[in-house]
Amino acid sequence: MKPSRKQQIIIRSAKMNGFITLKEATHLVGGDVYANAGKYTGAILSNMVKRGMLIRVKPGMFKLPEQEQTLKLK
Helix, strand or coil: CCCCHHHHHHHHHHHHHCCEEHHHHHHHHCCCCCCCHHHHHHHHHHHHHHCCCCEEEECCEEECHHHHHHHHHC
16 A cells, blocks of 8 residues: 555655654644644554554654664674
């Protein structure tokens, strides 16, 4: 399944920075939500983790799965 526009923005930012935080993701994609943007963005990130698009490093911090494999090779 193709990532949504908001998921693509999150993935692009994670590629550029090596990781993405909930706060950064909320700033990028949560602005069009009237109330509780953090909860809305957290739901997007959780869905991405369930689908294997992101890995949760610790609460509020995520990275791409490819980065995990690269670290294991070193």
